Amino acid sequence: MMKSMRDGxxxxxxxxxxKNPDVVVLTADLADSTRVKEFAEAFPDRFFQVGxxxxxxxxxxxxxxxxxxxxxxxxxxxxxxxxxxxxxxVTAALSDLPVKxxxxxxxxxxxxxxxxxxxxxxxALMRVIPNMVVVSPCDYLEAKKATVAVAENGKPSxxxxxxxxxxxxxxxxxxxxxxxxxxxxxxxxxQVAIIGTGPILNEAILAGEELQKNGIEITVINxxxxxxxxxxxxxxxxxxxxxxxxxxxxxxNGGLGGAIAEVLGxxxxxxxxxxxxxxxxxxxxxDYRELWKKFGLTxxxxxxxxxxxxxxKSY
Amino acid sequence: xxxxxxxxxxxxxxxxxxxxDMIYKAGSGHPGGSLSAVEVLVALYFEILKDNDRFxxxxxxxxxxxxxxxAEKGVVDKNLLSTYTEIGSALQxxxxxxxLKGIExxxxxxxxxxxxxxxxxxxxxxxxxxxxxxxxEHDEGNHWEAVAFAAKYKLSNLIQIVDVNGIQIEGTVExxxxxxxxxxxxxxxxxxxxxxxxxxxxxxxDSIDKVxxxxxxxxxxxxxxIFGKGVSFMEGNPDWHAKAPNEKEYKKAMxxxx
Numbered sequence: 039m040m041k042s043m044r045d046g047x048x049x050x051x052x053x054x055x056x057k058n059p060d061v062v063v064l065t066a067d068l069a070d071s072t073r074v075k076e077f078a079e080a081f082p083d084r085f086f087q088v089g090x091x092x093x094x095x096x097x098x099x100x101x102x103x104x105x106x107x108x109x110x111x112x113x114x115x116x117x118x119x120x121x122x123x124x125x126x127x128v129t130a131a132l133s134d135l136p137v138k139x140x141x142x143x144x145x146x147x148x149x150x151x152x153x154x155x156x157x158x159x160x161x162a163l164m165r166v167i168p169n170m171v172v173v174s175p176c177d178y179l180e181a182k183k184a185t186v187a188v189a190e191n192g193k194p195s196x197x198x199x200x201x202x203x204x205x206x207x208x209x210x211x212x213x214x215x216x217x218x219x220x221x222x223x224x225x226x227x228x229q230v231a232i233i234g235t236g237p238i239l240n241e242a243i244l245a246g247e248e249l250q251k252n253g254i255e256i257t258v259i260n261x262x263x264x265x266x267x268x269x270x271x272x273x274x275x276x277x278x279x280x281x282x283x284x285x286x287x288x289x290x291n292g293g294l295g296g297a298i299a300e301v302l303g304x305x306x307x308x309x310x311x312x313x314x315x316x317x318x319x320x321x322x323x324x325d326y327r328e329l330w331k332k333f334g335l336t337x338x339x340x341x342x343x344x345x346x347x348x349x350x351k352s353y
Numbered sequence: 354x355x356x357x358x359x360x361x362x363x364x365x366x367x368x369x370x371x372x373x374d375m376i377y378k379a380g381s382g383h384p385g386g387s388l389s390a391v392e393v394l395v396a397l398y399f400e401i402l403k404d405n406d407r408f409x410x411x412x413x414x415x416x417x418x419x420x421x422x423x424a425e426k427g428v429v430d431k432n433l434l435s436t437y438t439e440i441g442s443a444l445q446x447x448x449x450x451x452x453l454k455g456i457e458x459x460x461x462x463x464x465x466x467x468x469x470x471x472x473x474x475x476x477x478x479x480x481x482x483x484x485x486x487x488x489x490e491h492d493e494g495n496h497w498e499a500v501a502f503a504a505k506y507k508l509s510n511l512i513q514i515v516d517v518n519g520i521q522i523e524g525t526v527e528x529x530x531x532x533x534x535x536x537x538x539x540x541x542x543x544x545x546x547x548x549x550x551x552x553x554x555x556x557x558x559d560s561i562d563k564v565x566x567x568x569x570x571x572x573x574x575x576x577x578x579i580f581g582k583g584v585s586f587m588e589g590n591p592d593w594h595a596k597a598p599n600e601k602e603y604k605k606a607m608x609x610x611x
Contacts, residue, residue, distance in 0.1 A: 062476075086475065086506070094498030097465050101409075101472020104458065109472075124462055125495070129469060133459045134451050 040203040046181030048073025072112035100129035115141025115157035130194035145287030147201030149326040156320035162292025164196040171195040172264040183214035204237035225255030231275040234285035245340035281347040290314035309350035311343040371421035377603040379438040385593040387418040389518035389578035396557040411466020412487035413447040464493025474511040489521030503571040504543030511571040518580035551576025
């Protein structure tokens with residue numbers, strides 16, 4: 039079944055609104071496309087339309103958090119956190135206030151709008167800030183769970199969402215805990231651990247199925263929390279598999295690939311191949327999958343990276 | 354009014370001495386804006402702020418004035434003043450809410466405070482929320498976004514006081530980025546505006562009383578002040594935006610302020 043993460047977010051927000059009167063929502067002229075319209079209609083007194091003003095979006099929310107609320111701010115990821123880095127650092131993270139930054143259309147989701155609207159740097163921006171929680175779910179169901187978890191964590195947090203409908207690859211019952219990885223596919227005596235984040239993980243699952251047919255076992259790890267990162271599980275996976283391939287719809291530099299390399303470089307170095315955008319800007323395309331292909335983020339690229347990293351194990 | 358003007362003036366005098374003392378000992382700080390903001394801060398802490406009221410300082414670099422006023426009021430230990438900017442001190446170079454009790458908002462980067470105050474005021478409709486800003490920080494886009502937000506949501510419990518001292522880092526506000534007619538700009542943005550002499554306690558307190566009766570709009574008090582007020586060689590001189598006095602200047606300043 040195909041459904042979008044932003045829909046999961048919007049639905050979870052309405053449920054949260056019913057349960058918790060402290061949840062408030064702000065948007066910068068993007069209520070519909072960030073899926074907070076339903077919340078706005080259900081709770082008009084707890085919804086604030088700030089206009090195309092992302093700086094106010096975050097700083098007004100910080101004031102609301104100071105007043106005891108749990109503010110969810112929504113825009114496209116390119117605008118917030120893209121434009122609002124300093125506001126987030128100072129008024130949310132350094133101030134230790136539970137402001138929730140929701141960046142939608144992350145990755146290549148706004149494919150048709152071109153590089154200005156494609157957010158490939160937001161993970162790096164947010165994970166470098168002390169005291170910031172960074173969550174990047176992989177499907178509709180996980181976006182729902184992540185929304186609830188982020189509302190309840192009491193911390194300044196970034197929630198990364200995609201625009202497009204994508205396959206549901208987790209299930210209702212799978213546990214979601216901030217700071218703990220999820221396993222999407224567990225190989226028998228796996229040779230490689232694929233560690234990914236976001237809906238692109240579906241490509242890793244498809245790659246795993248194909249590799250299995252050729253006798254190569256892999257494990258697919260859903261690294262939905264970029265910060266705080268689940269160091270123990272990542273080290274354990276590296277020890278078990280002896281090689282890692284990372285995958286993300288984001289710049290490799292400073293993104294998930296960088297984060298995993300930091301953990302393993304300091305604790306248990308193994309060969310790593312990184313799949314992501316390699317220091318370049320996006321461009322317009324009618325469909326995001328054309329860009330996944332052009333920038334090397336597909337099942338085929340993963341299979342190639344797995345084979346390469348297995349060879350590197352024997353160096 | 355609970356304090357006669359003479360008493361408020363005495364407090365202001367002590368605060369100014371503390372400001373110069375702190376900045377001299379620290380070897381850094383922002384004397385010009387700190388000295389211009391004194392009367393407004395003293396009026397707020399000694400006359401205006403009630404239990405449920407909140408105060409947001411947006412131009413956080415004038416924190417020597419804030420710390421000194423809080424110390425006079427007894428909400429900050431006076432012995433802490435000499436630790437301003439020292440490693441481990443609660444009195445950071447720019448104020449931080451997680452480090453010092455009584456600080457509402459972490460500030461320093463300009464243009465953020467009014468938005469934070471507006472967010473607070475939008476939630477706590479029954480509390481008065483005061484916010485001090487500077488004329489220099491009116492260059493910031495974030496500030497004007499907050500001006501629009503406060504007007505749209507008719508935040509009549511939000512009272513902004515602008516320290517109009519006419520100076521910013523590299524020159525006069527007129528030279529660096531002219532603001533035009535601030536009064537007309539705010540009126541056109543849907544705010545209630547009062548212009549006052551920001552060193553006159555009677556006018557400060559009176560204007561606050563007046564704006565509290567406005568029920569459909571946020572209010573802004575444009576408080577005209579003298580940058581570096583009280584120290585002859587600092588008054589109106591942008592060189593004293595962020596500079597500590599040397600020993601000779603320190604002695605002269607303390608002498609003039611006594």
